[in-house]
Amino acid sequence: MSSINNELPVPNTEVIRNGTDGDFKSKLVVTRSFQAGEVIASIEGFQEAEKRWSSVQVSADTHIELGSQLVYMNHSCNPAATIDTERMQVVAARDLKAGDEMTFFYPSTEWEMSQPFDCWCGASQCIKRVSGAKDVPAGTMTGQYLSPHIRELLKTHASS
Numbered sequence: 122m123s124s125i126n127n128e129l130p131v132p133n134t135e136v137i138r139n140g141t142d143g144d145f146k147s148k149l150v151v152t153r154s155f156q157a158g159e160v161i162a163s164i165e166g167f168q169e170a171e172k173r174w175s176s177v178q179v180s181a182d183t184h185i186e187l188g189s190q191l192v193y194m195n196h197s198c199n200p201a202a203t204i205d206t207e208r209m210q211v212v213a214a215r216d217l218k219a220g221d222e223m224t225f226f227y228p229s230t231e232w233e234m235s236q237p238f239d240c241w242c243g244a245s246q247c248i249k250r251v252s253g254a255k256d257v258p259a260g261t262m263t264g265q266y267l268s269p270h271i272r273e274l275l276k277t278h279a280s281s
Contacts, residue, residue: 129188134151134190159213168185174234177231178230181273198226201215224242228248228251228254228257228271229254231254234253238250
């Protein structure tokens with residue numbers, strides 16, 4: 122497998138780097154306004170990959186590396202965007218203005234995270250620990266966009 126270049130730019134976004142490499146303090150912001158439901162970016166140049174901190178789960182058993190600066194999208198329990206794994210698009214979850222951070226709800230695509238972490242987003246619906254959809258109480262995800270594979274996995278595991 123060839124290496125992925127996660128530095129390929131994404132139109133209408135900018136990476137804001139904080140800290141040193143490996144600190145995980147960078148973020149991706151939009152450079153223009155977007156209305157809720159508007160496509161922010163198409164996901165192109167991705168490659169199937171092993172599950173790791175930088176991958177996105179796109180089906181029950183497949184992960185991809187995004188192959189662009191979309192890898193700098195951080196988690197939030199009150200996300201600015203959703204990742205549509207069927208259309209391979211990033212979509213505004215609410216109205217955004219230039220300078221807003223592009224975040225998404227990691228359990229919306231991830232069943233089990235390779236590197237769980239504590240969440241400090243401060244949202245009223247904060248899940249506190251981000252480890253994947255399998256660990257989030259069902260009622261907590263009400264109102265969150267969930268990828269089809271996550272909805273299906275939740276159904277399957279609720280009935281077992």
